[in-house]
Amino acid sequence: xxxxxxxxxxxxxxxxxxxxxxxxxxxxxxxxxxxxxxxxxxxxxxxxxxxxxxxxxxxxxxxxxxxxxxxxxxxxxxxxxxxxxxxxxxxxxxxxxxxxxxxxxxxxxxxxxxxxxxxxxxxxxxxxxxxxxxxxxxxxxxxxxxxxxxxxxxxxxxxxxxxxxxxxxxxxxxxxxxxxxxxxxxxxxxxxxxxxxxxxxxxxxxxxxxxxxxxxxxxxxxxxxxxxxxxxxxxxxxxxxxxxxxxxxxxxxxxxxxxxxxxxxxxxxxxxxxxxxxxxxxxxxxxxxxxxxxxxx
Amino acid sequence: xxxxxxxxxxxxxxxxxxxxxxxxxxxxxxxxxxxxxxxxxxxxxxxxxxxxxxxxxxxxxxxxxxxxxxxxxxxxxxxxxxxxxxxxxxxxxxxxxxxxxxxxxxxxxxxxxxxxxxxxxxxxxxxxxxxxxxxxxxxxxxx
Numbered sequence: 001x002x003x004x005x006x007x008x009x010x011x012x013x014x015x016x017x018x019x020x021x022x023x024x025x026x027x028x029x030x031x032x033x034x035x036x037x038x039x040x041x042x043x044x045x046x047x048x049x050x051x052x053x054x055x056x057x058x059x060x061x062x063x064x065x066x067x068x069x070x071x072x073x074x075x076x077x078x079x080x081x082x083x084x085x086x087x088x089x090x091x092x093x094x095x096x097x098x099x100x101x102x103x104x105x106x107x108x109x110x111x112x113x114x115x116x117x118x119x120x121x122x123x124x125x126x127x128x129x130x131x132x133x134x135x136x137x138x139x140x141x142x143x144x145x146x147x148x149x150x151x152x153x154x155x156x157x158x159x160x161x162x163x164x165x166x167x168x169x170x171x172x173x174x175x176x177x178x179x180x181x182x183x184x185x186x187x188x189x190x191x192x193x194x195x196x197x198x199x200x201x202x203x204x205x206x207x208x209x210x211x212x213x214x215x216x217x218x219x220x221x222x223x224x225x226x227x228x229x230x231x232x233x234x235x236x237x238x239x240x241x242x243x244x245x246x247x248x249x250x251x252x253x254x255x256x257x258x259x260x261x262x263x264x265x266x267x268x269x270x271x272x273x274x275x276x277x278x279x280x281x282x283x284x285x286x287x288x289x290x291x292x293x294x295x296x297x
Numbered sequence: 298x299x300x301x302x303x304x305x306x307x308x309x310x311x312x313x314x315x316x317x318x319x320x321x322x323x324x325x326x327x328x329x330x331x332x333x334x335x336x337x338x339x340x341x342x343x344x345x346x347x348x349x350x351x352x353x354x355x356x357x358x359x360x361x362x363x364x365x366x367x368x369x370x371x372x373x374x375x376x377x378x379x380x381x382x383x384x385x386x387x388x389x390x391x392x393x394x395x396x397x398x399x400x401x402x403x404x405x406x407x408x409x410x411x412x413x414x415x416x417x418x419x420x421x422x423x424x425x426x427x428x429x430x431x432x433x434x435x436x437x438x439x440x
Contacts, residue, residue, distance in 0.1 A: 018392070020388035020389060020391055020392040021388070021389045021392045021393065021404075023385050023388070023389070024385040024386060024388070024389035025389070025404065027385060028385075028408060097317065100310065100313065100314055100317070101314060103307075103310045103314070104307070105307060105310050105311030105314050105315075106311050107311075107315065108314065110318075111314050111315055111318035112318075114318040114319065114321065114322035115317065115318045115321050115322070117321075117322055117325055118321060118322075118324075118325065121325065125328075126324075129324050129325075129327075129328050130324065133324065133327055133328060133331060134324055134327070138340075138342055139339075139340045139341060139342050139344060140344075141323075141327060141344050144342070144343040144344050147343065148343075171321070171324075174321070175321070288402075288405065
């Protein structure tokens with residue numbers, strides 16, 4: 001009976017699907033294509049906000065200037081380091097903490113809320129919080145701890161700018177990983193764990209062969225969402241180091257920002273934007289393929 | 298026998314769990330604490346845990362800036378953007394999830410990639426904010 005109904009039914013449903021889908025696609029097209037076309041157009045122009053006499057077609061000079069600039073390679077490297085470093089910390093720590101907070105202990109509910117709380121703080125606020133209250137070499141709390149045990153306080157943001165920014169961003173994103181992974185751990189069938197325990201599997205074997213495979217789906221989701229946000233980290237860098245000292249903590253997003261709004265070189269910034277779009281699309285292609293395979297398997 | 302054997306690991310797990318939770322939460326606790334400090338206490342060396350609490354900072358914030366104006370802007374923007382994204386995203390997610398076609402995967406890839414480009418590169422930053430919600434809705438409806 002079902003089979004007999006299928007063909008006409010299917011056709012009308014397909015049409016309905018198109019009607020539902022098209023507003024989102026059309027608006028997203030307009031929303032993303034106009035900036036893209038404008039960016040492409042500007043990237044081939046001589047266009048500097050502080051020099052109106054400099055005009056006209058620039059050819060590929062903006063691109064040549066960008067790609068031969070050592071700052072560009074450095075910021076590319078920083079972008080990759082930031083994404084990978086924060087992913088390793090937040091996913092690795094997230095898995096361990098998810099298993100930890102799945103255990104029964106006194107006040108577990110409150111402890112979970114405390115761990116997840118940093119996720120609800122605005123990036124600007126958490127960057128300022130770490131910069132001024134925690135890591136400040138003179139009146140920061142961590143400096144006071146270091147002095148208390150006889151160590152010399154370190155000016156973290158000046159001496160280890162990239163590592164410190166990574167730490168701040170990891171602090172913001174670890175709660176997100178814990179949140180997603182904890183719900184995944186909780187969805188694991190209790191009898192399965194119990195059966196493994198009765199068969200003599202120790203805690204490490206249970207973690208390795210039962211919990212980790214069960215989490216793989218949630219981990220890919222966390223990796224995908226975090227990568228999307230981490231590729232464009234901006235507020236934390238802008239607030240704490242402004243990309244410095246020099247370009248030590250400049251990532252691609254900040255480099256483009258400084259080209260456009262600090263050096264007023266719209267043409268050069270647009271070339272940077274186009275290169276960033278190409279890189280983002282390459283990463284997106286790999287990521288979505290891997291994630292889609294994992295989710296549908 | 299079992300209960301005595303199990304008690305010690307349980308206490309250890311509780312201890313570790315609370316230690317990690319307090320360590321992660323500590324900066325936020327300190328921020329709240331600093332909010333009640335006077336300007337001198339806030340930058341004292343070494344930092345004080347015990348001090349004379351004052352509401353001066355809260356008074357200053359509301360007196361110097363039009364705080365509610367900024368709050369309203371934030372709430373207004375996020376509600377409007379989420380509303381628009383839901384309006385567009387829910388039907389799209391519904392049709393993609395239940396009636397996937399040949400190009401669904403490609404469309405999805407493209408929707409995701411629009412979220413990844415550094416928005417400062419587009420010089421039209423604010424425009425793209427609804428996209429992120431479309432994407433997250435899509436994820437949540439994935440069968």
